Amino acid sequence: MRNQKLKGLEERRELWLPQGLLVEILWRLPSKTLAWVRFVSKEWKCIVSDRTFIRLQLKPREQLSGFFFQGRYEWCDGDVKSVSYISVDRDSTKVEKSVLNFLPENVVIMSSNNGLICCRSSFPCSKPVFYVCNPLNREWITLQWPNLTKDSSTALIFEPFKGQIDVSTDFQVVTVCQTYFEVEDEDEDEGEDGIQFSFNIYSSRTKAWTLSREVCICSHNLQKKGCAFVEGVVFWLTNGDYILMFDPENELSCLVMQPFPASELNFTPGMCVGEAEGKLQYVLISEDGLQVWELEDWSSSRWSLKRFISLEELEKENPKCMYHISEKLESHLTTDTFPWINPLSFKDTTLLLRISTDIYAFNFDTRKAKLLCPYSALGPNSMFSPIVIPYTMSLVPLG
Structure with missing residues (x-):
């Protein structure tokens, strides 16, 4: 009887709500809502799962959903097994620990792009x-790679609409491997260590790895904060004054000078890289204020200042969490391993940052910091160089 009533309701709905109008309504919903809409009826599931609909729905810029967060051991060779997801699109924030539990083993998050996440086995x-x-949609693909090492850095490249009429599921995975060698110095008895970066590229089309002919020489390691992907190009922060850039399509790499070389400063500023409006963003907080620099030309390391908020303005508009910010920055930037305030990740207009022992989402449009969770909710090993990756939901299938 219940099934007959539901069938009758569906038949009556089809009479007054044409499919074209239904599609027009549904494509305006965010991906998170559409994930639940699939269970309303078979017809709705077919509409939402259709690749033409997915392309239509994803054309408007999907809002940032949240950040994946994973701590790292400071002295241990193993990996922290716990992965946390912090949502930023809810009124009340909840740290979720089971988002990736559908995978067959514990993993380390590496990169995210257009709703897909790349991770590796936990060591x-x-x-x-x-x-x-x-x-x-809890879909996943396994990529075999016998040379996977703990020190390698990885980026996922996924552009579902690039050169395609339909939604493409083709992707690439780029790994950066570091090889150390000694650089001879004529003025010193002993040479310094140099680093050669080499690049391996996996293509979902060929289902094979290839070693790029490109190599890049640097004197600094990559930071393990994650990476930024901008229009086919990947960027990684180093521990020095440069950002490593790699273009997998043209197999081209270079070192981009940061807007503020750390070697010219008398303190260690908090910084991270991100993406907004198709441009690389460099976020820096120092005794001068909160700054967002945009990369105009990577070949000449030309940057432009896009946003600037002084410390006085930050404190005035966020008195509860940024009180006495000038004094605390001055004392912590020069003495503590873990500064009092530290940018963790940036996407569009949202900056995830740690202030003291809490996690906040700072919105550059409103200039307000929203408390998300205490740092203790992210696990006991969350203070040392955590991996933080912005995430935007997507219905794009992997099959």
Whole structure:
């Protein structure tokens, strides 16, 4: 009887709500809502799962959903097993620990792009692999790579609309491997260590890895904060004055000078890189204020200042969490391993940052910091160089 009533309701709905109008309504909904809409009826599921609909729905810029967060051990060779997800699109924030539990093993998050996430097996592991997954529809693919090492950095490149009439599921995974060598110095008895970066590229089309002919020489390691992807190009922060850039399509790499070289400052500023409006963003907080620099030309390391908020303005508009910010920055930037305030990740207009022992989302449009969670909610090993990755939901399938 209940099934007959539901069938009758569906038939009556079809009489007064044409499919064209239904599509017009549904495509305006965010991906998170559409994930639940699929269970309303078979017709709705077919509409939402259709690639033409997905392309239509994703054309408007999807809002930032949240950030994945994973701590790192300071002295241990193993990996922290716990992965946290912090949402920023809710009125009340909840730290979720089970978002990636559909994967067959514990993983370390590496990169995110257009709703897909790339992660690797958690070490120690006898046969480590990569996973590319979509947490929203819980689909995943395993990538075999026998040379996977803990020190390698990885970026996911996924552009579902690039040169395609339909939604493309093709992606690439780029890994950066570091090889150390000694650089001879004529003025010193002993040479300094140099680093050669080499690049391996996986293509979902060929289902194979290739070693790029490109190499890049640097004197600094990559930071393990994650990476930024901008129009086919990947950027990684180093521990020095440069940002490593790699273009996998043209197999071209270079070192981009940061807007404020750390070697010219008398303190260690908090910084991170991100993306907004198709441009690389460099976020810096120092005794001068909160700054967002945009990369205009990577070949000449030309930057432009896009946003600036003085410390006085930050304190005035956020008195509860940024009180006495000038004094605290002055004392902590020069003495503490963990500064009092530290940018963690940036996407569009949202900056995830730690202030003292809490996590906040700072919106550059409103200039307000929203408390998300205490740092203790992210695990006991969350203070030391955590991996933080912005995430935007997507219905794009992997199959």
